[in-house]
Amino acid sequence: MAQVSARKLQDWKDQGFEPGNCPVRQVLDHVSAKWPVLILLELGRKPMRFNELLRALPDISKRMLTQSLRNLERDGILRREVFDTKPPSVTYSLSALGEGFLPHLLALVDWAETGMPEIVAARQRFDTV
Amino acid sequence: MAQVSARKLQDWKDQGFEPGNCPVRQVLDHVSAKWPVLILLELGRKPMRFNELLRALPDISKRMLTQSLRNLERDGILRREVFDTKPPSVTYSLSALGEGFLPHLLALVDWAETGMPEIVAARQRFDTV
DNA sequence: CCGTATCCTATCAGATACTG
DNA sequence: CAGTATCTGATAGGATACGG
Numbered sequence: 309m310a311q312v313s314a315r316k317l318q319d320w321k322d323q324g325f326e327p328g329n330c331p332v333r334q335v336l337d338h339v340s341a342k343w344p345v346l347i348l349l350e351l352g353r354k355p356m357r358f359n360e361l362l363r364a365l366p367d368i369s370k371r372m373l374t375q376s377l378r379n380l381e382r383d384g385i386l387r388r389e390v391f392d393t394k395p396p397s398v399t400y401s402l403s404a405l406g407e408g409f410l411p412h413l414l415a416l417v418d419w420a421e422t423g424m425p426e427i428v429a430a431r432q433r434f435d436t437v
Numbered sequence: 438m439a440q441v442s443a444r445k446l447q448d449w450k451d452q453g454f455e456p457g458n459c460p461v462r463q464v465l466d467h468v469s470a471k472w473p474v475l476i477l478l479e480l481g482r483k484p485m486r487f488n489e490l491l492r493a494l495p496d497i498s499k500r501m502l503t504q505s506l507r508n509l510e511r512d513g514i515l516r517r518e519v520f521d522t523k524p525p526s527v528t529y530s531l532s533a534l535g536e537g538f539l540p541h542l543l544a545l546v547d548w549a550e551t552g553m554p555e556i557v558a559a560r561q562r563f564d565t566v
Numbered sequence: 567c568c569g570t571a572t573c574c575t576a577t578c579a580g581a582t583a584c585t586g
Numbered sequence: 587c588a589g590t591a592t593c594t595g596a597t598a599g600g601a602t603a604c605g606g
Contacts, residue, residue, distance in 0.1 A: 316543070317478055317479065317482065331553060331556075332546060332549040332550055332553065333471075333474070335549045335553070335556055336469065336474065336545065336546070336549055337471070340465065340469035342462070342466070345462070345465065349445070349446055350446065353446065381563065382560055382563040382564075383556050383559055383560065384555055384556055384558070384559025384562075384563075405555055405556070405559075408548060408552070409548060412541070412544050412545050412548055414441055415541055415544070416465065416541050416545070417445065417461060417465070419538060419541055420461040420464045421461055423464075423534050423537070424460060424461065426513055426534055427464055427512050427514075427534070428460075429513070430511065430512060430534075431511055431512065431513070433513075434510065434511040434513075435511075
């Protein structure tokens with residue numbers, strides 16, 4: 309594993325990727341930020357409409373929901389479909405790209421859940437010193 | 438996969454996990470933030486000293502490096518060893534927990550790299566509309 | 567060498583009010 | 587229903603200077 313990590317980093321540096329201009333990091337930032345994670349998990353269950361998401365995520369604001377959805381849509385991770393009914397309805401769903409991301413996200417969440425006891429213990433040790 | 442996602446979310450809600458008080462998210466935030474990702478990738482290659490990391494990550498500031506290292510140390514993801522030589526030296530290395538995280542991180546990076554062409558295309562479509 | 571302390575700015579994110 | 591606009595407080599993050 310260390311070798312993989314080492315090779316990847318070297319590859320990037322060979323290509324002149326400074327952390328600042330790395331396109332991968334931009335995407336990672338979008339998907340791993342506060343709300344996008346929750347949004348993607350919700351949409352992993354089923355496609356949803358705007359206000360449906362608003363209700364499912366109790367303490368998100370409209371502003372943040374809109375912004376997060378736009379970012380994810382722009383990156384092609386989710387799809388936005390407008391039905392010109394009255395009143396209008398808009399549904400959001402994962403794209404193929406988004407579906408491909410979900411397993412990684414769940415694996416990460418699993419890792420964090422599994423490691424929680426150890427992490428909590430580490431924190432207590434750190435804080436009491 | 439959708440089922441896994443659905444069950445997980447329901448489990449959390451049953452346990453009264455609001456997004457705001459979710460401990461998993463705190464950890465995820467720490468490891469997925471701007472600098473920690475790069476730090477973990479570097480330490481995935483080999484243990485490193487403070488200034489060594491500073492040189493490896495060209496545009497990080499001391500302040501941010503210190504802060505990021507402390508967060509990761511507090512969560513027990515990396516280990517900090519002080520050798521009381523003169524001048525003093527401090528080395529950072531991944532803990533078992535950190536080693537366990539690395540594969541997930543690399544998988545995510547891989548996903549992002551593989552998907553980049555599609556993402557770039559999606560962005561252009563989005564921006565030209 | 568390995569940090570801390572301070573200051574200062576830019577961006578993030580919540581609350582509120584308004585629109586097609 | 588599905589947003590946009592605006593204002594404001596909180597937070598992140600860079601630059602610089604200093605200390606053990």
